[in-house]
Amino acid sequence: xxxxxxxxxxxxxxxxxxxxxxxxxxxxxxxxxxxxxxxxxxxxxxxxxxxxxxxxxxxxxxxxxxxxxxxxxxxxxxxxxxxxxxxxxxxxxxxxxxxxxxxxxxxxxxxxxxxxxxxxxxxxxxxxxxxxxxxxxxxxxxxxxxxxxxxxxxxxxxxxxxxxxxxxxxxxxxxxxxxxxxxxxxxxxxxxxxxxxxxxxxxxxxxxxxxxxxxxxxxxxxxxxxxxxxxxxxxxxxxxxxxxxxxxxxxxxxxxxxxxxxxxxxxxxxxxxxxxxxxxxxxxxxxxxxxxxxxxxxxxxxxxxxxxxxxxxxxxxxxxxxxxxxxxx
Ligand code: TRP
Numbered sequence: 001x002x003x004x005x006x007x008x009x010x011x012x013x014x015x016x017x018x019x020x021x022x023x024x025x026x027x028x029x030x031x032x033x034x035x036x037x038x039x040x041x042x043x044x045x046x047x048x049x050x051x052x053x054x055x056x057x058x059x060x061x062x063x064x065x066x067x068x069x070x071x072x073x074x075x076x077x078x079x080x081x082x083x084x085x086x087x088x089x090x091x092x093x094x095x096x097x098x099x100x101x102x103x104x105x106x107x108x109x110x111x112x113x114x115x116x117x118x119x120x121x122x123x124x125x126x127x128x129x130x131x132x133x134x135x136x137x138x139x140x141x142x143x144x145x146x147x148x149x150x151x152x153x154x155x156x157x158x159x160x161x162x163x164x165x166x167x168x169x170x171x172x173x174x175x176x177x178x179x180x181x182x183x184x185x186x187x188x189x190x191x192x193x194x195x196x197x198x199x200x201x202x203x204x205x206x207x208x209x210x211x212x213x214x215x216x217x218x219x220x221x222x223x224x225x226x227x228x229x230x231x232x233x234x235x236x237x238x239x240x241x242x243x244x245x246x247x248x249x250x251x252x253x254x255x256x257x258x259x260x261x262x263x264x265x266x267x268x269x270x271x272x273x274x275x276x277x278x279x280x281x282x283x284x285x286x287x288x289x290x291x292x293x294x295x296x297x298x299x300x301x302x303x304x305x306x307x308x309x310x311x312x313x314x315x316x317x318x319x320x321x322x323x324x325x326x327x328x329x
Pocket of ligand 1 (some may be wrong): 181183184217223224225227
């Protein structure tokens, strides 16, 4: 579903479970070629920088990004490439407010974002990417709230870049993100966006929480904790709606609600898995644990999700542990 080949115009959205874009996974690179010695790559890079056929170059390079381990290094070190990618990004800002982003402009910038994701994933370029503060260029995209498909896709692809950064459990990445406003941005996306974006946003939140500084950051004021807990609780509420009502809600929100399929059990399960783990992690903080004893949503306590969790013993175990933690509060 998330492969680049099934949607040739779209870069593959970030998939938290797919680990094949990083340079440091030694297992899967035996068949990978070297971008450094591929003539075609240089041709497209040159098209990209000289600007003659930039849109096509973005698309072609985006397609190649899964094939090479070293594409990130080539992108980062080739003259003008990062500047062009930033130019592509910044040129879209005027269409965000008022929200008038067309599908083709969105596709084009998403191809540029896919290349940034490549740079963010690679262990050799990740730190450089952070030192240059590049994630901040995505924040205007993440702060949008328009529901059109072009915006949904822009948010999803931008989240993919942040997702690629946090995937590898580097405290540096978390520390960087904590100095920015990424948490409220993710929380907002968890409230307003499509299921796919929600999943990537909560994946990022979970990674932040799992980090010691991250947990401390969120639990350091009651307001922060409370904002996080209430967004999680709203997600539980939405999972809790019976299938026919959630269907109706999607229809109510209009035809421009991207990815507006009714939630099949599978994707609800995927979100629930993250929600439970976020709550469990919050319960490691003693203050948060006390608060959760009062505000943890009822459906998590009364077995509402037992059928959904039947096939997911790991999440079931997390839920049991969470309930035990708060009972000791
Ligand atoms: N500036 C806000 C703060 O530091 C950012 C923020 C809003 C936030 N909502 C949050 C941070 C929820 C963590 C959790 O509090």
